[in-house]
Amino acid sequence: MLQEVKGTQFLTALREGGSLPGIVEADNDGTYVVKFRGAGQGSAALVAEIVVGELGRHLGIRVPELVLLHVDAELARREPDQEVQQLLQASTGPNLAMDFLPGSVGYDGIAWRAPAEEAARIYWLDALTANVDRTWSNPNLLIWHRQLWAIDHGAALIFQHSWPAVDGWATRDYGLGSHVLSERVSTLKPSTLESLDAELAALVTPQALERILALVPDDFLESMHSTNGADPQTLRARYCEYLLARLAGGRDWWPESAA
Ligand SMILES: Nc1ncnc2c1ncn2[C@@H]1O[C@H](COP(=O)(O)OP(=O)(O)OP(=O)(O)O)[C@@H](O)[C@H]1O
Ligand SMILES: [Mg+2]
Structure with a gap:
């Protein structure tokens, strides 16, 4: 199974990304780039992230660790940006998160x-x-x-x-x-x-x-x-x-x- 963590703080939106991924801190003190289930394209992109990312790892390619990051209503409620808040509200439950590589x-x-x-x-x-x-x-x-x-x-x-x-x-x-x-x-x-x-x-x-x-x-x-x-x-x-x-x-x- 992929490790499961809980999102504790939404840090910033990666606005260059088409699907509005975000950087989120989790309860294991990790920082992750999160692809949200509630983004317009649906969850197919998240399935592809897991299948292709883990297949890549299996083939000897470096892929940052993937985990499931849970978003709850409280995380959404604390978010001041309305667009992000709506995205978080639509994404309560598990989302796909990738270990953030600082300074990459x-x-x-x-x-x-x-x-x-x-x-x-x-x-x-x-x-x-x-x-x-x-x-x-x-x-x-x-x-x-x-x-x-x-x-x-x-x-x-x-x-x-x-x-x-x-x-x-x-x-x-x-x-x-x-x-x-x-x-x-x-x-x-x-x-x-x-x-x-x-x-x-x-x-x-x-x-x-x-x-x-x-x-x-x-x-x-x-x-x-x-x-x-x-x-x-x-x-x-x-x-x-x-x-x-x-x-x-x-x-x-x-x-x-x-x-
Ligand atoms: N694990 C990571 N560590 C550090 N930076 C990252 C990581 N994942 C993504 N980024 C940064 O965030 C940007 C957007 O991420 P990503 O490409 O996964 O999102 P996307 O929404 O699919 O974007 P696009 O549609 O523009 O390709 C990346 O180009 C990169 O600069
Ligand atoms: Mg990209």
């Missing part, structure tokens, strides 16, 4: 460049999960203590919004040419890309995916817009099915096999 800076590929193999790991995760949200205009990578950290996976798993035919999704190219790390990946030898692909693919087992999907609370799955009445356990199995199909689908989305 956004990746710009200039001051510090990602090691190529690490870049390729992140690229592979993004290609598998159709994460189109790691471009130069929105890198969603942080540098912290001279290491690369992947954040913001809410736009990935695009299939979860409409559940298209699994075969079409499995082979679809999401055009990762503008991916912020593609230039780093292209410096690797084909043989290195091939063995990395084999290593990562072997890690994405049904058991690993089931363990990761079990981390997603029922509450998030139930409040998605696109469930068509499916229960949480059916939805968890469906995520596994879609990811395994994409893995088995020839991996045309990986540069080594496109070469």
